[in-house]
Every structure is written in C-alpha cells, then in structure tokens.
Amino acid sequence: MDEPETKITLVGTAHVSEKSVREVQQAIDELKPDVVAVELCQARYMALKGEVEETSIKDVIKSGNVYLLLMQYLMAYVQRKIGRELGVEPGAEMLAAIDAAEERNIQIALVDRDIRITMQRFWGKMKFREKLKMLFAIIESIVGIGEEEIEIDSITDGDIVSQLIEELRRYSPSAAEVLIDERDAYIANQLLHLRGNIVAVVGAGHLDGIRRHLRDPSSIKSMDEIETVPKKRINIGKLFGFGIFAFLMLTLVIIITSGVSMHLMLLALGYWIVINGVLSATGVVIARGHPLSALTAFAVAWITSLNPMIAAGWFAGLVEAWVRSPTTGDLKELIDVETPSELLRNPIFKILLVTALANIGSVIGTLLGAYIVINVTGIDIEAVMNDALTRWF
Template sequence: MAPENLKLIGTAHVSKESIEEVRAAIIENQPKVVAVELDLNRFQNMMAERNGQEKQDINLREIIKGDKLSIFLVSMFLSYMQRKIGDKLGVKPGSEMLAAVDTAEEIGANVALIDRDISLTLKRAIEKMSWIEKAKFLYGIITSFFSSEEIDDVESIKDGDELTEVMEYFKEMSPKAYDVLVSERDAYMSHRLLEINNESVVAVVGAGHKKGITRYMEHPEELPPIEDLLTLKKSRIPIGKIILYSIPLVFVIIFALAILHGINVQTSIINFILLTGTFSFLGCILSGSKIYSAITAFVVAPLTTIHPLLAAGWFSGIVEAKMRHISMDDAVEISKVDSFRELWGNNLFRVLLVVVGTNIGASIGLFLTIPNVVLPLFGKIFGG
C-alpha cells in the first residue's frame, strides 16, 4: 500500500475529541478500509459488549496456571488505570475504536484489525523484564489502588495508547519491555497496513504509535521480519527455573541416598510435611481464604513442592473459586474498582490472592527444609 493511500489518525483512547475526529475523518475520506488498533479478541469483546451479549464464564484454571496469572494481572492493571483516566474525563476507554467500527459500517467500508494479540504482547513484555523490574511492576499495581492522583489534561495523555499511556514509567523501569509495548507494535501494525493492497485506508491508532508507523510506512525496508514479532524467544535458561527444578531434585536425591544408606528418614519426612504443609496453610489463610482452601493447601503442599510443574496455589485457588462462585462479572468488575477496599471485595481478586499467598507459603516451607531436613540428612549420609 502506498503511503498516499493512507490517512493515519492518532488518538487518545479516552478523549471525546478523538471520537469526533475519527468519525469526521472516515466520513470525509470515504475509505475502502478502516484499520483499527485492535486484535481479534479485543474486537470480539468490544462487539459483544456493544450488542449486549451474555458474558461467558471465565476459565479460572487457565488464569491460575503458568504465566497466565502474570498476564491477567498486567492486563487488569492497565485496564484499571485507563478506566480511571476515562472516568475523570467522562469517556469510556476505547470509544474511538468503537466509533471507527460503527462509522465504517455506516459507509460500507471493511474493517481491518491490525494490532498484535494482546496476550502475545504481554508475554513478550514480561519475558523481557528482570525479577527486579517485575517486583517494581507489582509494587506499581499495589500502590495504584491507594493513589489519589488526578488526571486533568487530556492532551497530556495523547502521547500514549491503551497499553502505554498510563505506563510511561515503563521507559525507565524496563526499556526492553517498553520497546515490546510500543516499538514492536508499531512494526507489527505497519506490516498489517502494508498487506492492504492499494486500497484507500483510514487507520485509527493510539497517538503514541503514529510517529513510528509513519516512519515504517515511508521506509518499509527498515521493518523487522514479522516472524520475529510473533515468537517467544528464550535466549537462555532462566535462573529462577533452574532453582525451581534443582531444589526438589536435590531433596529427592538426598532422601533416596538416606534410604539406601539405611538411615531412618521417618522423622525427616514428618518434618518436611509439617514445614511445607504448615507454611502453605498459613500463606493461604493469611491471604483471606476459606478454611477448606487452607486445608487443601496443607494437604497438597508436600507433593507439589517436589514437583516443579505443580503449585500448591493452583489447588487451593480452585477450591476457593468454587466456594466463592467466580463468574465473568468478577473479571469485568475487577478493573472497575476505585480502592483497595473494593478490590478486596472482588471474588476473583481474592482467589488470585489465595493462589499467590499459598505459593509463597509453600516456597518458604520448602526453603526451610534445607537447614532443618536436607542438611541433617546430608550430614548423616556423608559424615558417617
């Protein structure tokens, strides 16, 4: 697609002026294609909400497991911060994208979804962050619910977009993650626009992407291969995973050697069960869980702590979810809270807190087994 066929509009996602600008540009230019900064999942959710369709139940098991929890928390934080700005300015976040889609339907134009899948974007961003940067981000999530900072000037927002306008501190906190959120998406959306063959296009994107997309459209030879923007690269084995796998393995080896040497390990096994189970129970109950969830944490912890692919929090979280009757409404409402008190009242948040609390407790219990169980056994095996 030649650049002259493209009308690129940079918007603030919570600006009334942006909604009017989008509608006016589409009606004036009468394009064949209206391209919007949405992926398929966000587009479908937006259409479902517009049409008043029933909400589907969330797959809590998928959220709890693996890196899905991290992605959910990041997404929740971004949604919360954007809604906070939108409430102040009286505009629902993403209204200009909906206006673009509606206006395209009015004039008979096709709609092109040009943004990369948000889950992939967040996975790549999280992958780029160090442990310290992740801790800072978690701190930012927590403090955001206690912040009373107000947003007064919409023009100060128009330098960003849905994933970055409320996350400018990412530049300083994690430049590599910021690059994923902004520069990579500039390149991806430019690729998608170039795939549109010789049609007149009005593209609606966050203002923070306008400069980068314009540069790529004028100099497409500078674009990175699109395959590089769609893969998750693991350049090295994470230290955290090495530790995660090695500690249970060492523990099992020490126990096996003790048994082979005829050493009575009954007391050591009881201590291991009590340490991992008790601290998992405490981590769970201190996170505000139901008693049955905490009991589940106690029972499964001794097994999950020596199995690197399982986590005690998954099981206590699932029990907690069943007792709290989690629904899609909880997922929707979690981004609408205005204070930590309201957040505490959200059932989904409480379940996620139980997951994290249980896993922290189990980890503490496992590490305490090193001086209290593993090292004494090691001494008996090799000390005679």
C-alpha cells in the same frame, strides 16, 4: 481497472481522553474514508463491544499462566481507574471510530496483534527484576501512592509522547520492545495491505514508529517472528525449584546418614509440614480464599515443595475454582470492576490470586522450613559435606 490511490491518515489518540474521541469523529467526518483501521485485535474488539470470550480458569491454572493473567487484569484495572478519574471509558475513541464507521457503512480493519500473543511475548521477555518493578508500580497505582496530576490531553503532543516512551524504555526495555516497537511494525504492515482512503486510529505512542515503517517498509521485521510466542528460556522459577529439591534431598541424605535420632527426624518432619503448610495457607487467607482452599494448601505444601514440577497453588486454585464455580458473567464483571474491593471480590480474580499467593507462601515456607530443619537437627551441613567429599574423593 486501476486500483484506487491509497492514502493513509494516522490519528493519534490517548486511550482515556474525551478530546481524542472528538478528534476521531471529526477525522472520519472530514476525510470520508473507505476504511477505518483501529488499534485493536479480534479479542479486544469483542471485549469493547461487550462480547466476552469464554476462558477456562482451570486451564489457565494448569498452563502456568496465572501470573501473566493477573498482571493483565491489574494493568487493565489501572487503565480503567485513570479513565474513571477523567470521566472517559478506556478505549472510548476506538469505540467512537467503530460506531462512526458502522453508521456510514465504512469498512473496519482490526490492525493490532492478538492481545494474547502480545502479553505472552511481553511476559516472556521481561526479566524477573522488570516484572517486580512493574508489579509494584501497578500496586502503587491501585492504592494511589505517589500519584501525580497528568494533563491527559497533552499525551498526544509529540514531545510528551517521546518522553513517556523513553521513560518506559528506561523502566523496562523488554516491555517497550514488545508493547511499542513490535506493535508499530505489525500495525504498519497491516496498514500497507489495505487499499483506498484509510483513517487509522492508533495510540499516540505508536505514531512515530508507524510513520517510520510506512516510509520504509523494508524496516519491518518478519511477521513470523513477532506473531510467534517465543519458546521459553531457562525458567528461573523451575531452576530455583530443582535447586531447592536437590538441596533438600542432600539434606535428607545427610540427616539419615549422620546418626540423628528418630525423635529428631520426626520433629524436623513436623516442622517442615507445619511451616510449609501454614505459610502457603496464609497466602490463601491473604487472598481471601475459601477455607477449603487454605486447608488444601496446608495439606499439600510440604510435599509439593519437594517436587519442582507441581505447586501448592495449583491445588489451592483448583479447589477455589470448584468452590466459586466462576461464570461468563464473572468475567464480564471483572472487565468492568471499578474499585479494589470489587476486584478482590470477583471470583475469577480471587482464584488467580489464591493460586499465586499460595505458591509464594509455599516458596517462603520451603526456604524457612529448610533452615529450621537444619537447626533442629543440629547438623553442620558444611562439615558433613567436607567429610563426605574427603571420603568419596
């Protein structure tokens, strides 16, 4: 028996547009497809249907993915904020496509790459400068700085879409590659494996790329490559940590061998403990963490600063998790928060923020503490090093 002729119709949408919801419903009614393909992965599909996957916050802290998850939740919050302003839930057009397909007993195909792989590739490929720019842009969106009126329905127009994508490429080439180009190829590849009359509901920003790959399947990259989380490059944070560690050890050796009095050494140690502890604990306070978490950050920061393999924020975050005991309900609430204050009150977001800000405070404390210790002891590091090099070499 011959296979039915395959026809793929792409419906480009804006993810927070009422017009897009109507267009999706109209396309399914008129085209009567055999398959409705949606730009979702299993995890996003479950979230859209109100089913939340269990997440171990302790495992997140231990894995070192705190900043990635924070960024993901902040980006999702900004999208919800835009949707609220327009009176449309983010992803409403995808939900409309799913509901329409289920009502008509039409097969549903989830054709997007797993969100976890996308976010890990996105975070891993971005340069530090790009991450900072994106973080500041998200914060500006949350607090409403520099907001411009956007005609959201015009976002599905080809010229506008091209302008927005080019702007993203200028802003962050790495983000554009992972969020646009790789997913264009992935979605096109998934569509090519479907048969029958297919309506594919995708973001307008993916239309041109998907069409290009459908016309020329040989242009699609190896799926093995874009479905894999890349091995971590040299971790700048770890490299910086080892550099600070080496500098501190050298400073300690110089202090011990330079004849500094025990009184000055103890004074320097006191400054080191207090400066590291206070700044790390301040990060917890800014995050509105529990006093026990702040006390933990204060207690461990001075020693974690000497070891690049551990971080004060990990300990503070784990204590915060123990105190808050987050539940699946908290995760559901985090997905639906509507205001910055609700975001900050959510136990899961608070734990992540405590971890991140305690770490940042500890890094600042390490740099400031090293500077003050050198000044307190009155040691001329350059002179001592020159003297040591002369004697040893």
